[in-house]
Amino acid sequence: DQQVKQNSPSLSVQEGRISILNCDYTNSMFDYFLWYKKYPAEGPTFLISISSIKDKNEDGRFTVFLNKSAKHLSLHIVPSQPGDSAVYFCAADLFGNEKLTFGTGTRLTIIP
Amino acid sequence: NAGVMQNPRHLVRRRGQEARLRCSPMKGHSHVYWYRQLPEEGLKFMVYLQKENIIDESGMPKERFSAEFPKEGPSILRIQQVVRGDSAAYFCASSRGQGGQPQHFGDGTRLSIL
Secondary structure, X not given: OOOEEOOOOEEEEEOOXXXXXXXXXXXXXOOEEEEEEEOOOOOOEEEEEEEOOOOEEEEOXXXXXXXXXXXXXXXXXXXXXXXXXXXXXXXXXXXXXXXXXXXXXXXXXXXX | OOOOEEEOOEEEEOOOOOEEEEEEOOOOOOEEEEEEEOOOOOEEXXXXXXXXXXXXXXXXXXXXXEEEOOOOOOEEEXXXXXXXXXXXXXXXXXXXXXXXXXXXXXXXXXXXXO
């Protein structure tokens, strides 16, 4: 039962343009969401999070949007840079549960 | 380096041997989590520990796998009598465990079973 889904295995974006990565979830009890970036042979690096009381959180070039009614969140990266090329995972949790459920990841490639 | 430290980075075992994976949490973090990633899949939760306590082991296989986080020293994930299907990347994460705090990950141990 895949409770967190990233339906696009890969995405290519021109340098300087906006990258939009999408994530859907099925468990309406999830109330805390995170995005991680992962390079090969390294661990996931935390990027940004959002709790269900908000619909948007912004940190520099990264913005996460949450649509609770659609059970959908997205990560916007603008402007995209070559160093953003990596696999991006979204993850979800019940507040205080401390047990992240991950999607399968989207490989983002930034084209110079 | 104040990050989450995992060792070894790579571990090769023959079927039937034991594998021990170690994790030292980030400074100031008292909560440790273990995840497993199979090829082309996302990370799957295995176990959540605090010092000397297992909080949630709902993701641990019922047999051969165990975890501990002693009062002193790193957290250990132990796999007894390894089989080929145990080949995976095992990631450890830590946090302050205060709710709404992100988990920070180590670079993982890649376990290969011959």
